[in-house]
Amino acid sequence: MSTYSLRLADRELPYQLERSSRRRSIGLKITADGLTVILPARAPLKEAERAIESKLKWILAKLATPMIAPTALAVGCSVLWQGQPKFVQRCAGRTRLDEGVLYVAEQTPLPAALTRFYQRSAKSYFLQRLAHWSEAMGLQPRQLFLSSAKSRWGSCTALGDIRLNWRLMQAPPQVIDYVVIHELAHLAELNHSARFWAIVASACPDWKTHRLWLKQNGAKLFAW
Secondary structure, X not given: OEEEEEEOOOOEEEEEEEEEOOOOOOEEEEEOOEEEEEEEOOOOHHHHHHHHHHOHHHHHHHHHOOOOOOOOOOOOOEEEEOOEEXXXXXEOOOOEEEOOEEEEEOOOOHHHHHXXXXXXXXXXXXXXXXXXXXXXXXXXXXXXXXXXXXXXXXXXXXXXXXXXXXXXXXXXXXXXXXXXXXXXXXXXXXXXXXXXXXXXXXXXXXXXXXXXXXXXXXXHHHOO
Protein backbone atom coordinates (compact mmCIF):
# COMPACT_ATOMS: atom_id res chain seq x y z
CA MET A 1 0.00 0.00 0.00
CA SER A 2 1.32 3.44 -0.98
CA THR A 3 0.43 6.97 0.11
CA TYR A 4 -0.57 9.62 -2.42
CA SER A 5 -2.36 12.93 -2.36
CA LEU A 6 -4.66 14.73 -4.75
CA ARG A 7 -4.56 18.50 -5.06
CA LEU A 8 -8.06 19.96 -5.05
CA ALA A 9 -9.19 23.55 -5.38
CA ASP A 10 -8.77 24.44 -1.71
CA ARG A 11 -7.06 21.50 -0.06
CA GLU A 12 -4.70 18.57 -0.39
CA LEU A 13 -6.44 15.22 0.03
CA PRO A 14 -4.14 12.36 1.10
CA TYR A 15 -5.12 8.77 0.40
CA GLN A 16 -3.78 5.25 0.54
CA LEU A 17 -3.59 3.31 -2.71
CA GLU A 18 -4.11 -0.43 -2.65
CA ARG A 19 -3.98 -2.66 -5.71
CA SER A 20 -5.90 -5.90 -6.05
CA SER A 21 -5.66 -8.52 -8.77
CA ARG A 22 -9.16 -9.68 -7.86
CA ARG A 23 -10.90 -6.38 -8.51
CA ARG A 24 -12.33 -5.28 -11.83
CA SER A 25 -13.70 -2.00 -10.54
CA ILE A 26 -12.42 0.76 -8.25
CA GLY A 27 -13.30 0.67 -4.56
CA LEU A 28 -13.29 3.50 -2.03
CA LYS A 29 -13.00 2.87 1.71
CA ILE A 30 -13.13 5.32 4.62
CA THR A 31 -11.65 4.19 7.94
CA ALA A 32 -10.20 5.86 11.01
CA ASP A 33 -6.94 6.10 9.03
CA GLY A 34 -8.56 8.08 6.22
CA LEU A 35 -9.32 7.34 2.58
CA THR A 36 -8.16 4.20 0.79
CA VAL A 37 -8.59 3.70 -2.96
CA ILE A 38 -8.53 0.09 -4.17
CA LEU A 39 -7.52 -0.19 -7.82
CA PRO A 40 -7.46 -3.19 -10.14
CA ALA A 41 -3.87 -4.40 -10.53
CA ARG A 42 -3.22 -2.84 -13.94
CA ALA A 43 -5.36 0.28 -13.71
CA PRO A 44 -3.44 3.57 -14.06
CA LEU A 45 -3.14 5.96 -11.11
CA LYS A 46 -5.26 8.48 -13.00
CA GLU A 47 -8.26 6.19 -12.47
CA ALA A 48 -7.89 6.61 -8.71
CA GLU A 49 -7.95 10.39 -9.07
CA ARG A 50 -11.03 10.25 -11.30
CA ALA A 51 -12.82 8.05 -8.76
CA ILE A 52 -11.99 10.49 -5.96
CA GLU A 53 -13.19 13.48 -7.95
CA SER A 54 -16.46 11.76 -8.91
CA LYS A 55 -17.22 10.80 -5.29
CA LEU A 56 -15.66 13.87 -3.65
CA LYS A 57 -18.82 15.06 -1.88
CA TRP A 58 -19.38 11.62 -0.32
CA ILE A 59 -15.69 11.28 0.64
CA LEU A 60 -15.53 14.66 2.37
CA ALA A 61 -18.77 13.98 4.24
CA LYS A 62 -17.47 10.61 5.45
CA LEU A 63 -14.11 12.04 6.48
CA ALA A 64 -15.90 14.72 8.48
CA THR A 65 -17.98 12.15 10.37
CA PRO A 66 -16.32 10.91 13.57
CA MET A 67 -15.63 7.19 13.60
CA ILE A 68 -17.71 5.43 16.24
CA ALA A 69 -15.64 3.28 18.57
CA PRO A 70 -17.13 -0.01 19.76
CA THR A 71 -19.16 0.32 22.91
CA ALA A 72 -17.41 -1.13 25.95
CA LEU A 73 -20.11 -3.40 27.35
CA ALA A 74 -20.04 -3.24 31.10
CA VAL A 75 -22.43 -2.91 34.00
CA GLY A 76 -23.68 0.68 34.03
CA CYS A 77 -23.23 1.33 30.31
CA SER A 78 -26.24 2.11 28.12
CA VAL A 79 -27.49 0.36 25.00
CA LEU A 80 -30.23 1.37 22.60
CA TRP A 81 -33.63 -0.30 22.71
CA GLN A 82 -36.14 0.91 20.13
CA GLY A 83 -34.39 4.25 19.97
CA GLN A 84 -34.11 4.79 23.73
CA PRO A 85 -31.03 4.27 25.94
CA LYS A 86 -31.33 1.52 28.54
CA PHE A 87 -28.82 1.08 31.36
CA VAL A 88 -27.28 -2.36 31.74
CA GLN A 89 -27.39 -3.97 35.19
CA ARG A 90 -26.85 -7.49 36.45
CA CYS A 91 -29.62 -9.58 38.01
CA ALA A 92 -30.04 -13.01 39.55
CA GLY A 93 -32.85 -14.06 37.21
CA ARG A 94 -33.37 -14.13 33.46
CA THR A 95 -32.30 -11.25 31.20
CA ARG A 96 -35.20 -8.82 31.01
CA LEU A 97 -36.17 -5.23 30.30
CA ASP A 98 -37.75 -3.20 33.12
CA GLU A 99 -38.50 0.45 32.40
CA GLY A 100 -35.15 2.17 31.74
CA VAL A 101 -32.98 -0.76 32.81
CA LEU A 102 -31.90 -3.88 30.93
CA TYR A 103 -31.18 -6.53 33.55
CA VAL A 104 -28.72 -9.19 32.43
CA ALA A 105 -28.40 -12.61 34.06
CA GLU A 106 -25.31 -12.76 36.25
CA GLN A 107 -23.98 -16.08 34.95
CA THR A 108 -23.92 -15.03 31.26
CA PRO A 109 -21.26 -12.86 29.55
CA LEU A 110 -22.77 -9.51 28.57
CA PRO A 111 -22.31 -9.71 24.77
CA ALA A 112 -23.81 -13.20 24.54
CA ALA A 113 -26.70 -12.36 26.87
CA LEU A 114 -27.57 -9.14 25.04
CA THR A 115 -27.37 -10.79 21.64
CA ARG A 116 -29.69 -13.60 22.69
CA PHE A 117 -32.15 -11.17 24.30
CA TYR A 118 -32.26 -8.89 21.25
CA GLN A 119 -32.64 -11.82 18.87
CA ARG A 120 -35.40 -13.42 20.92
CA SER A 121 -37.25 -10.11 21.19
CA ALA A 122 -36.70 -9.28 17.51
CA LYS A 123 -38.36 -12.45 16.22
CA SER A 124 -41.66 -11.85 18.02
CA TYR A 125 -41.66 -8.07 17.42
CA PHE A 126 -40.86 -8.39 13.71
CA LEU A 127 -43.58 -11.02 13.25
CA GLN A 128 -46.06 -8.63 14.85
CA ARG A 129 -45.06 -5.71 12.61
CA LEU A 130 -45.01 -7.92 9.51
CA ALA A 131 -48.53 -9.12 10.28
CA HIS A 132 -49.72 -5.52 10.71
CA TRP A 133 -48.17 -4.18 7.53
CA SER A 134 -48.94 -7.28 5.46
CA GLU A 135 -52.62 -6.72 6.09
CA ALA A 136 -52.36 -2.97 5.51
CA MET A 137 -50.44 -3.35 2.24
CA GLY A 138 -52.09 -6.54 0.99
CA LEU A 139 -48.72 -8.24 0.61
CA GLN A 140 -48.02 -11.57 2.29
CA PRO A 141 -44.46 -12.87 2.84
CA ARG A 142 -43.72 -16.57 2.97
CA GLN A 143 -41.35 -16.71 5.96
CA LEU A 144 -39.42 -14.41 8.27
CA PHE A 145 -35.78 -15.03 9.12
CA LEU A 146 -33.50 -13.06 11.41
CA SER A 147 -30.36 -11.67 9.83
CA SER A 148 -26.96 -10.90 11.33
CA ALA A 149 -25.68 -9.14 8.20
CA LYS A 150 -23.03 -6.49 8.74
CA SER A 151 -24.28 -4.03 6.15
CA ARG A 152 -27.94 -4.78 5.33
CA TRP A 153 -31.05 -4.10 7.36
CA GLY A 154 -33.25 -6.44 5.43
CA SER A 155 -33.75 -8.44 2.27
CA CYS A 156 -36.53 -10.13 0.34
CA THR A 157 -36.17 -13.11 -2.01
CA ALA A 158 -38.13 -13.90 -5.15
CA LEU A 159 -39.79 -16.71 -3.18
CA GLY A 160 -41.18 -14.22 -0.66
CA ASP A 161 -38.82 -14.89 2.24
CA ILE A 162 -37.96 -11.77 4.25
CA ARG A 163 -34.87 -11.31 6.40
CA LEU A 164 -34.64 -8.55 8.99
CA ASN A 165 -31.54 -7.66 10.95
CA TRP A 166 -32.08 -8.27 14.68
CA ARG A 167 -29.97 -5.18 15.45
CA LEU A 168 -32.90 -3.09 14.22
CA MET A 169 -34.38 -3.58 17.69
CA GLN A 170 -32.11 -0.70 18.70
CA ALA A 171 -33.80 1.65 16.20
CA PRO A 172 -36.98 3.68 16.88
CA PRO A 173 -40.23 1.79 16.13
CA GLN A 174 -41.05 3.98 13.12
CA VAL A 175 -37.65 3.18 11.60
CA ILE A 176 -38.22 -0.54 12.12
CA ASP A 177 -41.61 -0.16 10.44
CA TYR A 178 -39.95 1.57 7.47
CA VAL A 179 -37.62 -1.40 6.96
CA VAL A 180 -40.54 -3.83 7.27
CA ILE A 181 -42.53 -1.82 4.70
CA HIS A 182 -39.48 -1.60 2.43
CA GLU A 183 -39.05 -5.37 2.35
CA LEU A 184 -42.76 -6.06 1.95
CA ALA A 185 -42.82 -3.69 -1.02
CA HIS A 186 -40.28 -5.98 -2.69
CA LEU A 187 -42.97 -8.67 -2.82
CA ALA A 188 -44.65 -6.49 -5.44
CA GLU A 189 -41.53 -4.96 -7.03
CA LEU A 190 -38.25 -6.87 -6.61
CA ASN A 191 -36.26 -3.76 -7.51
CA HIS A 192 -35.89 -0.12 -6.52
CA SER A 193 -37.90 1.35 -9.37
CA ALA A 194 -40.24 4.34 -9.18
CA ARG A 195 -43.13 1.88 -8.75
CA PHE A 196 -41.35 0.30 -5.77
CA TRP A 197 -40.83 3.64 -4.01
CA ALA A 198 -44.45 4.60 -4.70
CA ILE A 199 -45.57 1.49 -2.80
CA VAL A 200 -43.24 2.37 0.08
CA ALA A 201 -44.46 5.97 0.14
CA SER A 202 -48.12 4.97 0.17
CA ALA A 203 -47.58 3.06 3.43
CA CYS A 204 -44.80 5.22 4.86
CA PRO A 205 -44.93 8.85 3.66
CA ASP A 206 -41.93 9.79 5.85
CA TRP A 207 -39.71 6.98 4.54
CA LYS A 208 -36.92 9.39 3.55
CA THR A 209 -36.66 10.63 7.14
CA HIS A 210 -36.39 7.06 8.46
CA ARG A 211 -33.87 6.05 5.80
CA LEU A 212 -31.78 9.09 6.73
CA TRP A 213 -31.89 8.05 10.40
CA LEU A 214 -30.40 4.69 9.47
CA LYS A 215 -27.69 6.32 7.38
CA GLN A 216 -26.76 8.72 10.19
CA ASN A 217 -27.07 6.31 13.11
CA GLY A 218 -26.64 2.87 11.59
CA ALA A 219 -23.04 2.47 12.73
CA LYS A 220 -24.17 2.81 16.35
CA LEU A 221 -26.33 -0.27 15.97
CA PHE A 222 -23.22 -2.33 15.20
CA ALA A 223 -21.10 -0.82 17.99
CA TRP A 224 -21.17 -3.96 20.14
